[in-house]
Amino acid sequence: METDAARSLVLDAAEELFYGRGIQAVGMDAVRSASGVTLRRLYQLFPSKGALVEAYLLRRDARWRGSLAAYVDTVHAPPRERVLAVFDWLRAWFEEPGFRGCAFINSFGELGATSPEVALAARRHKEEFRRYVTGLVTEADASASTGAHVALLAEGAMVTAALTGSSAPAREAREAAALLLPQVPAQGSRL
Template sequence: MDDATASDTVVNAASALFYGRGVQAVGMDEVRSAAGISLKRMYSLFPSKETLLMAVLRERNATWTSGILASAETATTPRDKLLAIYDFLAGWFNQDDFRGCAFINSFGELGAVAPTVAAAAREHKESFQAYVADLVEQAGGPASLAPQLAILAEGAQTTAAISGTPDAAAHARAAAAVLIAAALPE
């Protein structure tokens, strides 16, 4: 197995374990076992657990971004692209392995003691907020609408994870539709 394949295998194994049980609850030996490679090889690819976590968060960010963009591609108007965010969330919340936002979870566990984790979480959230701001601008809405819509999405993620039901996506979408209608009168 070449380094790129081995790296992907380790990141995928760590992602599933960290997301399912938490970063601190999972040891590197458990990741190694799930990935099916030697501990020496894994440490040659990822010298520390934090390095591995950062690779996992990069992969999670790429998955999130591609999912959000794909959802928006199905919408035809800027207003519908904004609402597509919540449709994406509904699909995500309905997945059997949904455990909330990996960035919020990682920040909650390690943000106070691992500056790189805190920075990755902030960067991920800022990127999403910039994406929403761009959609709001395309729709001709006021800049103040973007953080309101982003907060609805963030709150829906946390609520869905804690409640264990996907209902928060529909509630956030309904609230977003009201905000959009008020900000973008037809």
């Protein structure tokens, strides 16, 4: 089996297991079984569980942020609406079967105190998300500090949705974010 194909199989299995059950609850043998690769091949690709966890988080970060950006890029509306589209995307994510909250918050909660790699991956993901949201907010003629506030609303929605099993926090956070953003004047109105 090609290295890239085997790596993808292992990462797919790890993502499903780590996200679904938690990192500490899943051993390398479970990843091996779910991926269909031999234990020897698994350890050739990822010499330790820590290396596998780090690769899982890096890939999840790229996929998650890429999916969000692709969604927002489809919104052909004023910049303010593109900011609010972040919350629409979050709502759809919260409604996916198997949603268990933010993988980075979850992994940090499990291992952040003992794994500098997990803590760094989680911090990096959150910083990139905040930077992305702040960029959208400044394009909507609001300040960078407003961007930080909007990102914090999104983070709170993620945690609350995971705890409640509801997508309502996305709508509630969207409504709060709309209050922070400058209003778009109605067509034909004079300022």
